[in-house]
Amino acid sequence: MVVSASAGNGASGSAGNGTLPRRASEENMRSMVDKVSAFIFDCDGVIWRGDSVIDGVPETLDMLRAMDKRLVFVTNNSTKSRAGYLGKFTSLGLNVSAEEIYSSSYAAAAYLESIDFPTDKKVYVVGEVGIQEELDLKGIAHIGGPADADKKISLKPGFALPHDPDVGAVVVGFDRNINYFKIQTAQLCISENPGCLFIATNLDAKTHLTDAQEWAGNGAMVGAIKGAVKRDPIVVGKPAEFMLANIATQFGLHRNQICMVGDRLDTDILFGQQGGLSTMLVLSGVTTEAALLHPENGIHPDFYMSQLSDLLSIKAAPVAV
Numbered sequence: 001m002v003v004s005a006s007a008g009n010g011a012s013g014s015a016g017n018g019t020l021p022r023r024a025s026e027e028n029m030r031s032m033v034d035k036v037s038a039f040i041f042d043c044d045g046v047i048w049r050g051d052s053v054i055d056g057v058p059e060t061l062d063m064l065r066a067m068d069k070r071l072v073f074v075t076n077n078s079t080k081s082r083a084g085y086l087g088k089f090t091s092l093g094l095n096v097s098a099e100e101i102y103s104s105s106y107a108a109a110a111y112l113e114s115i116d117f118p119t120d121k122k123v124y125v126v127g128e129v130g131i132q133e134e135l136d137l138k139g140i141a142h143i144g145g146p147a148d149a150d151k152k153i154s155l156k157p158g159f160a161l162p163h164d165p166d167v168g169a170v171v172v173g174f175d176r177n178i179n180y181f182k183i184q185t186a187q188l189c190i191s192e193n194p195g196c197l198f199i200a201t202n203l204d205a206k207t208h209l210t211d212a213q214e215w216a217g218n219g220a221m222v223g224a225i226k227g228a229v230k231r232d233p234i235v236v237g238k239p240a241e242f243m244l245a246n247i248a249t250q251f252g253l254h255r256n257q258i259c260m261v262g263d264r265l266d267t268d269i270l271f272g273q274q275g276g277l278s279t280m281l282v283l284s285g286v287t288t289e290a291a292l293l294h295p296e297n298g299i300h301p302d303f304y305m306s307q308l309s310d311l312l313s314i315k316a317a318p319v320a321v
């Protein structure tokens with residue numbers, strides 16, 4: 001399905017209005033950088049691919065910091081908490097502070113806090129340690145997650161899998177050890193516990209786990225449970241409005257002053273466009289130029305560039321006299 005998006009607030013790029021997306025010229029990049037005071041960067045495909053920093057990223061971040069731009073790093077990958085991502089940034093030699101990081105694992109915990117999730121209820125986690133760490137920081141009780149990685153079900157006659165009636169929400173994030181026990185527990189909690197919420201950190205179809213091929217993303221984990229409960233989840237990661245509103249409040253950002261830079265049309269660019277941000281797509285991640293320019297694609301960033309470090313060209317430009 002092709003999702004069409006409304007226009008962003010970019011000065012002169014195309015925005016799903018019939019015109020083809022435009023590769024950013026040096027002038028386009030300069031006016032975008034001049035216009036905004038903050039950049040929201042997607043991580044996978046923009047900053048890194050798997051565990052390798054994309055060429056020129058450290059220098060580009062340094063240049064934007066020297067220009068006094070606020071930088072926020074936002075990822076839909078829930079396998080790590082914000083603290084976990086700080087460790088990743090540091091190990092990759094990137095100079096980023098804890099306060100600049102926002103992950104979908106955190107968004108799930110922040111969402112539950114925002115709705116006053118009852119203190120006598122707990123969360124069943126299909127996902128990894130990132131979600132658990134963020135729930136712990138909010139004091140929200142949880143079960144499941146990595147502890148259920150090796151659980152097996154043996155389907156003997158008369159066997160019914162017990163589940164905890166105090167589970168008031170199931171949070172589903174990317175889980176490299178998803179199994180039938182977790183899917184059945186999640187579906188029992190959602191179907192049989194009155195009022196139990198079904199929350200997805202994100203619905204990304206594919207992701208880069210290795211640089212050799214694309215791998216099934218959290219859309220596959222959510223899809224397995226959605227298929228059983230026949231209910232749509234509440235999505236808290238990109239492109240959800242909840243995440244943008246929470247970021248804008250937490251970081252004190254004005255939407256018309258933000259440029260969203262991402263590699264994925266249906267999460268990053270849609271997130272920016274629906275939220276009224278300027279948008280830049282990079283081709284260093286999951287989106288090819290052919291897919292971007294395909295007539296059936298209705299999600300058009302204001303501009304696109306090969307990779308983030310294309311922005312460095314504005315540094316080298318001679319100053320007009």
Ligand SMILES: O=C(CO)[C@H](O)[C@H](O)COP(=O)(O)O
Nearest residue numbers: 044075076077204207217218
């Ligand atoms: O979690 C995922 C797997 O479903 C995401 O696809 C992925 O890793 C997204 O990361 P980012 O938002 O940094 O591109």
